[in-house]
Amino acid sequence: MRYLTIALAKGRMAKKTMELFEAIGIPCEEMKDEHTRKLIFVNEELKVRFFLAKANDVPTYVEYGAADIGIVGKDTILEEGRRLYEVLDLGIGKCRMCVCGPSEAEDKLRHHELIRVATKYPNIAKDYFYNKKHQTVEIIKLNGSIELAPIVGLSEVIVDIVETGSTLRENGLAVLEEIVPLSARMVVNQVSMKIEHERISRIIDAMRKLLNSQTDQ
Ligand SMILES: Nc1ncnc2c1ncn2[C@@H]1O[C@H](COP(=O)(O)OP(=O)(O)OP(=O)(O)O)[C@@H](O)[C@H]1O
Ligand SMILES: O=P(O)(O)OC[C@H]1O[C@H](OP(=O)(O)OP(=O)(O)O)[C@H](O)[C@@H]1O
Numbered sequence: 276m277r278y279l280t281i282a283l284a285k286g287r288m289a290k291k292t293m294e295l296f297e298a299i300g301i302p303c304e305e306m307k308d309e310h311t312r313k314l315i316f317v318n319e320e321l322k323v324r325f326f327l328a329k330a331n332d333v334p335t336y337v338e339y340g341a342a343d344i345g346i347v348g349k350d351t352i353l354e355e356g357r358r359l360y361e362v363l364d365l366g367i368g369k370c371r372m373c374v375c376g377p378s379e380a381e382d383k384l385r386h387h388e389l390i391r392v393a394t395k396y397p398n399i400a401k402d403y404f405y406n407k408k409h410q411t412v413e414i415i416k417l418n419g420s421i422e423l424a425p426i427v428g429l430s431e432v433i434v435d436i437v438e439t440g441s442t443l444r445e446n447g448l449a450v451l452e453e454i455v456p457l458s459a460r461m462v463v464n465q466v467s468m469k470i471e472h473e474r475i476s477r478i479i480d481a482m483r484k485l486l487n488s489q490t491d492q
Contacts, residue, residue: 278323279344281323281326281345282336282347283325283345284346284459285328293306293325295365299482299485303325333347333462334347334355335355335357337359340464344463344478345359348368352462353455354398359463362462363460364460366458370438371438371453371454372396372435372454372455373437373450373453375433375435375437376431376433376449384432389411390413390430391415391429392404392433392434393429393433394414395435397416400412400414403454422435426446432451434454436457463475
């Protein structure tokens, strides 16, 4: 039997994702060791391999079939635009993609002024402003601490993730428009879905059952 390979996004969702896999009988104990420099973890008995990758790279591994299954945020799926099947909403890492800024930016947004938009998600921002709102904007790609941009005058607004809203509040910014709700999703390689249909379906079903039982409680 070939190994089934599962790519998990490093970072804030990794621990919860591992707990979900453990709860459906696919443990990844070794991976929980924060000090390990090992990148791939093999469960010989189940013929399953896990690896932790940079979130942005998870859809790439899955599209090319280097991973059969991936767990990654909807934000990353939308931004990367890879060919894969999105099969399940895991309901963890819930947040929203929003246009945010100081209240002064609200009028400029409403009047379709040519504004600058700073973001880690240029494709999501482009799709929202160009295709959904038919509004011309200048998009500036940043890699983190996006809330800084309107404060120091780099841009009028930002497109970024909002979870509790405290980063915005502490920096005198607010949500101006909501783009899309986000959460972690299970994605599957399109060929794997055919050749490993039985094993992958079993994992999807077990995960769905677990999530339903959690929401019932
Ligand atoms: N408050 C939040 N901020 C950022 N991401 C969140 C938040 N809540 C949930 N998420 C989800 O967690 C995913 C991973 O976020 P994380 O902060 O671990 O990595 P990242 O900031 O995207 O990566 P990196 O730090 O390597 O640039 C996001 O893609 C998103 O789907
Ligand atoms: O609404 P909140 O609960 O405040 O969460 C939202 C913040 O969290 C994320 O940043 P992250 O911590 O990933 O750091 P980064 O800015 O370096 O990406 C996101 O980019 C927001 O800044």
